[in-house]
Amino acid sequence: xxxxxxxxxxxxxxxFERIHNLIQFAKSATRNQLTSKLIDCWSQPQSSIxxxxxxxxxCFVRILLTLGAEPDALYEDEYGRKELDDRIANGNVxxxxxEKYNDFLAYAQLIxxxxxxxxxxxxxxxxxxxxxxxxxxxxxxGMRGLVSVVCLMFASRRLFGDEYLPNVVDWMIGTxxxxxLGLSLAKGLTLTEAFFLYWDMKDEIFLDGSTxxxxxxxxxxxxxxxxxxxxxxxFPDQYTFLRSSLLAVELKPPDRLAHTPRYDVVIMLLQxxxxxxxxx
Numbered sequence: 001x002x003x004x005x006x007x008x009x010x011x012x013x014x015x016f017e018r019i020h021n022l023i024q025f026a027k028s029a030t031r032n033q034l035t036s037k038l039i040d041c042w043s044q045p046q047s048s049i050x051x052x053x054x055x056x057x058x059c060f061v062r063i064l065l066t067l068g069a070e071p072d073a074l075y076e077d078e079y080g081r082k083e084l085d086d087r088i089a090n091g092n093v094x095x096x097x098x099e100k101y102n103d104f105l106a107y108a109q110l111i112x113x114x115x116x117x118x119x120x121x122x123x124x125x126x127x128x129x130x131x132x133x134x135x136x137x138x139x140x141x142g143m144r145g146l147v148s149v150v151c152l153m154f155a156s157r158r159l160f161g162d163e164y165l166p167n168v169v170d171w172m173i174g175t176x177x178x179x180x181l182g183l184s185l186a187k188g189l190t191l192t193e194a195f196f197l198y199w200d201m202k203d204e205i206f207l208d209g210s211t212x213x214x215x216x217x218x219x220x221x222x223x224x225x226x227x228x229x230x231x232x233x234x235f236p237d238q239y240t241f242l243r244s245s246l247l248a249v250e251l252k253p254p255d256r257l258a259h260t261p262r263y264d265v266v267i268m269l270l271q272x273x274x275x276x277x278x279x280x
Contacts, residue, residue, distance in 0.1 A: 006094035007045075022060065026067055027196055034069035042074060043083045045092040061104065066150055067192065068116065071108040080105050115154060120161035125168070133170040140176025148181060149195045156191060163191045 010018075026034065041061050065071060074080030084101050087093045093101065138148050156165030166172075172182035180201070184194040 006092060006097055008094070008097055019060075022063075023196070023199055026064070029067075031068040031070065034064050034067055035073070038064040038069040038071065039073050042080060045087060045090065065104075065108055065112060066153065067195075070116075071112055074105065075109060111154075115157040118158075120157070121159050122161070123159050123168070125160065125164060129170070134168060135171045135173055136166070136169045136182070138172065138174040138178030138181050140174070140178045142177055143198070145177045145181050146195065146198055148178065149191060149198060153191045153195070166191070 022037075025037065029037065038061060041064065071080075084093065084098070084105070088098050138145070152165060153163065156163045159165060166185040169185075172186055174180070174182035177198075181194060181198065184197055185191070189197065
């Protein structure tokens with residue numbers, strides 16, 4: 001029998017399990033499967049619109065919309081409204097979450113249409129900028145980098161009708177974890193692939209724990225080892241990056257760069273003070 005409390009009040013372990021299962025499903029799901037999952041999540045008594053862990057707040061049904069789920073079925077015969085009203089009446093949705101569900105119903109169809117159904121603006125794909133270079137600046141902020149990925153996904157779909165946008169960028173500039181995103185795109189990952197890579201990094205690098213545990217416990221060492229493993233896997237030493245449209249001027253003597261593994265360069269770019277052991 002379903003619990004009578006709002007789903008956002010579930011235990012942290014249960015939330016983590018639900019989020020993990022959804023992400024693993026979404027990695028290989030088709031758009032039709034994502035759509036079915038969205039409808040299922042909407043009607044389940046213990047499904048929430050937002051899951052929050054100690055380190056990150058995850059928009060449960062919104063991410064399905066972002067990845068391509070079609071929300072149209074929610075509006076047929078007011079299915080979404082009726083299901084939501086039933087869940088509110090049964091005590092499965094609190095006042096705060098009900099407002100978020102209402103916002104989703106108000107905007108989901110418009111957001112989906114803008115990305116997948118409206119004719120894209122169709123900026124020429126292979127025309128180079130004649131007045132200079134196109135630079136993409138990516139901010140850091142840990143897992144908030146997912147916001148950058150989602151914004152790029154929306155912009156690319158609106159402009160090109162797909163995820164072509166990174167290919168028109170001459171230089172990608174990133175701060176902290178923004179550099180991780182930039183390098184992922186430069187390596188040839190699609191925006192969707194970069195999203196999932198970023199998410200996988202969360203469980204390995206951004207470990208939950210108090211500041212005291214980070215300062216005086218073994219968490220920092222474990223985090224550093226995990227980061228080494230993740231980056232060596234993502235950025236091996238063999239050259240697999242896309243060729244720059246314009247080579248940068250060499251700013252360092254070649255002998256200082258010749259023997260620096262690429263994943264070490266990534267770690268230097270990511271530098272997370274206090275949370276990263278001081279080995280570099």
